[in-house]
Amino acid sequence: MGLDFSENSLHYAKQQAEQAGLEIEYRLGNYLDHKETRTFDLITMVMCDFCALNPTQRSSLLAKFKSMLAPNGSIALDVYTTSRFANQTESLMLDKNAMNGFWSAKDYWCIQSNFTYQDEKVTLDKYVIYEEESEKTVYNWLQHFSLEQIKAELEPHGLAIKASYSDLRGKPLAEADEMAVVIGHTPS
Template identity: 90%
Template sequence: MITMVMCDFCALNPTQRSSLLAKFKSMLAPNGSIALDVYTTTRFAKQSESLTLDKNAMNGFWSAQDYWCIQSNFTYKDEKVTLDKYVIYEEESEKTVYNWLQHFSLEQIKAELEVHGLTIKASYRDLRGKPFEEADEMAVVIGHTPS
């Protein structure tokens, strides 16, 4: 069993996802499974572009010191990708963090898996196994494509 949780698969670019799936395929036992969750195109449809300025944003997540955070949110409709850009200003430093997130339809996941000889064995609303329905996230159990 290989697991990847917290929608981390979504933070990878297409080349990184392909490389990871190839590695998973090489490690997967003949009857093994991969379980992962992803953000969906349903979630993407709710995303909007924005710009905010906040002192000690996200309850001080970025630093133990006082800081200002400029957060910019961008959407890329054709790719179904969002970007959350954080610029953190502290008294002595500045850093920028880019959080790219791919959003998937079930068909898109199937297409990426097919290239690697993998297939979806089951799909769920989440990794707890709730029945599949349109939601912000979905979970899939993946295995080798039957011969």
């Protein structure tokens, strides 16, 4: 089963599954609100999405993953690292149609402010998007992790790291901006 709150992402995933001849169930929804009684051999969370959650959301999601994980199942997710955090700087930018028009199909101006929070190893990318008739603000908070921090968040949920890599393709772990972990039930 695939779950996403983006209809565009689900449409793309369905097309890819059809081309590969795979029968996959896709649902539109938010994984923070999703209720599931089935168990799965593999749960994945990609694009460092775990980093965008606050500590309470991460704990709730890990508890949900634990309940959905088959006895010998695995959770695979990627996260931003404290190495990446060390290279983050605070900045302010003004850009017309920033990020190749990502924020709107219409012309717009974007003020991007970047902030770092040293003690928490958190960054904030704040986007203020001005269109002719509207304005919106988007806050993108990102937690950066060490292996020890991930272990500490997993432990209360009876979960443990089974393997760690530089990415979800299994590249050997090295100092980099991202890392991937494979998680399972804590061994008895």
